[in-house]
Amino acid sequence: MYKKVLVMAGAVMLATAAFAQTKPEDTEVWSPVPKVVTPGKAFADAPSDAVLLFDGKNLDEWQSVDHPSQPAGWKVADNVITVDKSKGNIQTKRSFTDYQLHIEYRIPANITGEGQARGNSGIFLASIGPGDAGYELQVLDNYNNKTYVNGQAGSIYKQSPPLVNACKKPGEWQCYDVVWTAPRFNTDGSVKSPARVTVFHNGVLVQDNTELLGPTRYIGKASYEKAHGASPIKLQAHGDKSEPISFRNIWIRPL
Secondary structure (H helix, E strand, C coil): CHHHHHHHHHHHHHHHHHHCCCCHHHHCCCCCCCCECCCCCCCCCCCCCCEEEECCCCCCCEEECCCCCCECCCEEECCEEECCHHHCCEEECCCECCEEEEEEEECCCCCCCCCCCCCCEEEEEEECCCCCCEEEEEECCCCCCCCCHHHCCCCECCCECCCCECCCCCCCEEEEEEEEECCEECCCCCEEECCEEEEEECCEEEEEEEECCCCCCCCCCCCCCCCCCCECCEECCCCCCCCCCEEEEEEEEEC
């Protein structure tokens, strides 16, 4: 009886602690800090069976998140997409389940700010609603920029820090290569199998078949709250005051 009471008391304490997570800082992890690894220079060309999501010419494969009937409003010039924060997030017109994704990005060489206000963006590997709803792979300048480790580049935001810090200097092109396995749900909406992701940052492994606890949350612990199927991929127009970042050479292979 005494043990049963202790177990019940412990459960109540855990539930109370979870409920008490009401600030963004409650889910920030600052240590251990991933060691720094110098990445190589080569990027991958699109394979023959890839779907080109951005070939340098236009945003025909993309649309506004807040206004899906409208085209994506970011800037395209010199084979590069540059974030336009006034236009909000953009996402693919197509939806995907499991896939291999390649995407390149560049933090401006003249980037200013610190912490999370330094080249902040995100790649939502499955967009499941407006705004920042979905599963976020963080984009940020962490070449010489300290922040909480589950919010630095290569992290699954607020869930899983990167294994190492493989960031290049601002002004240099960088890339993510992602293998995404979407979550599956039972007919009653419960989780049959959670989402999993493997990520290479500039050719260096930073997420190794990581199991996700649910979609990204800025405040509180991640959890699966509703079932969903195939989803678009979303790029974030973050609201910080630093210079906007750019993307190029985006392709995907549905698996």
